[in-house]
Amino acid sequence: MCNIPGSVVPPLTVLLHSMDPQTPMRIDRISSSASASPSSGTDVPSQPASFATLSRRGAALALAAGCSLPTLAQFRVEITGVGLTQLPIALAPFRGEAQAPQKISAIVQADLERSGRFVGVDASGVALDEGSRPDLALWRQRKADALTSGSITRLADGRYDVRFRLWDVVKGQDLGGQSFVVTQADLRLVAHRISDFIYEKLTGERGVFSTRIAYVTKVGSRYSLWVADSDGENAQSALSSPEPIISPAWSPTGTQLAYVSFESRKPVVYVHDVSTGRRRLIANFRGSNSAPAWSPDGNTLAVTLSRDGGSQLYTINANGGEPRRLMQSSGIDTEPVFSSDGRSIYFVSDRGGSPQIYRVGASGGGAERVTFQGSYNISPAVSADGQWLAYISRTGGGYKLHVMDLKSGTATAVTDTTADENPSFAPNSRLVVYATKQQGRDALMTTTLDGKIKARLAGQGGDIREPDWGPFTKQ
Incomplete structure (x- = not known):
């Protein structure tokens, strides 16, 4: 692990006045600092821990390991398509x-x-x-x-x-x-x-342009976690490491990021405070600790642990503690994500013979299958309004982003690329950000739910993946 000179950015205050007067708003910039973290629930300064990024497609049913000096990710926005x-x-x-x-x-x-x-x-x-x-x-x-x-x-x-x-x-x-x-x-x-x-x-709906996205880059052998504006600009490095970090996940308040780091030569879950740069260790149990997902109230994380044999779903207090297993499964269960009301957890399992998306109550119990179209469906993301499920489906040898209407169960492919990964909804439920390859280059893209309008955020080099769209924050 290493300190990044000049990476600590103090909170910034911006005064906003309305022509119909409003109160001033405070805008906090991300800050990173450094140091190792010894135990679950311990609050420690965050060493820009280089975290190696793994695609969720590769990690959906098995974890792998595998990080680079932070370089500012430069983006070019290209908008294509015509809406109805x-x-x-x-x-x-x-x-x-x-x-x-x-x-x-x-x-x-x-x-x-x-x-x-x-x-x-x-x-x-x-x-x-x-x-x-x-x-x-x-x-x-x-x-x-x-x-x-x-x-x-x-x-x-x-x-x-x-x-x-x-x-x-x-x-x-x-x-x-x-x-x-x-x-x-x-x-x-x-x-x-x-x-x-x-x-x-x-x-009549809230705009998401002043929200933030988190994503991971790999340049050479080093991995970096970035926080940027919703259009990919103003990127700031939160963490950097020669070891993999995957699965960044914003807290509901937009003040913290959970992620998985391999800096201990095994996957471990941390929570990073984006304004102070401090972090705390959440899950470092025997075996692998992966795929953190926040509950809507911010009090709980769903995680995938293999401490009892096989990858299984658990919930754990957001400050650390003893995890609680959700259910018994003979298959591999991973990639949990809470429903918008916090009552259910969507996840990926091969219990039926191939990877599919299921749903279980947040307190555990029996699971029900959600995806039936296609033999390989992973990486679920649920919209904030609870109406839509985004996921990646293997189609014709490629991997495409699909969007499902949860009420009707109808799912539609919304991209023409074949290497899509890691979908995440905008907080107003109108856009999805995802990672893909286009014209031979790694890119982050956004799409409308019908796939009519896409924006390509093209970097200058290296892998760009694992995007997560942050929530609305107080203005």
Whole structure:
């Protein structure tokens, strides 16, 4: 294990003011520091423990081992596809944005298009000030249903004043706006906050653009755990190790990450505090300890242990302690994930002869099979609204992301790639992030539930995998 110079990032405060006043929001950046951890439930400084990443496809029914100096993962966002119903929105360039280090309107446009709910209307060359009412008749002629206007101004102390306003072009209504005073480092975050505001005002649902994702990279022989914005930008290293770490999982509050590290030459479960960089050992029992998953209340983790022979499901207090076995099984049970209400746990088992997804009560009992289409189904993920199950199915020799309507049981393949892994839902249940190979390169991608709109987050090199989409956090 090793310390990463300069990896500790202090919490950052951003002031957010609404044109309809809101309270200031606090935004915490991830922090990492280092040191080894001796016992279950012990709180220790987190050594950027290099954790080796294993694909869940390879680890679904058997664990393997196998890490690199952290390098900032650079992403390029590519959006493809056409949705069936998309709201046309004109995002006029912000006044003063040409002199700013970040082009706010372009970031907002990429966010909204990635959601699959919006299509951009050309507004190039028409910078609008949020302080005056635009000519909405002109924008109706341009077939826009919504319009944004805004400004960005550098202040004497080096910070930036960012303001914007949203208009309903069809109804001629002012839908409100916000103003932010931030440092240069947080201009992208401001853009994501603006995207969230627009998305919620126009769809009635919360936007996920200011949430975060965690993922793992392998460069050379070293593994790194990263936390980044939902579009893959602003990546910060949480851990780095020459030994594998897999299965990062966000806590419901978005303040902690559970993961599996092989730094002890065996799989061990830790929980890492993303703001302090401290971590605690949760499961280091005889045999393997893997596949942590949080309960919705954050008090419990479901894990896979082999301490009693074979891989079986257990629950354990989130602070550590003695695990409780959920059921007796002659097969291999792994990859648990709680239902959105916390009453059930979905998991993968070969008890029927091939890997399939099952469901059991969170307190144990009998299991029922969930997937019947295909002979190999793994990596379950459940949407926050409880309506959808995402998973990976082996199809025609490849591995494809499928989305199932849990009410009807109907499942649909939503990708055209053949090496998909590790799906995770956005907290508003409208998008899925997953790892795959495209054009011979490892990539993270997001897709709408119908597969119509995809965004490719393409790195500059090395393996990129094990994504997990973080929850909504307090603003």
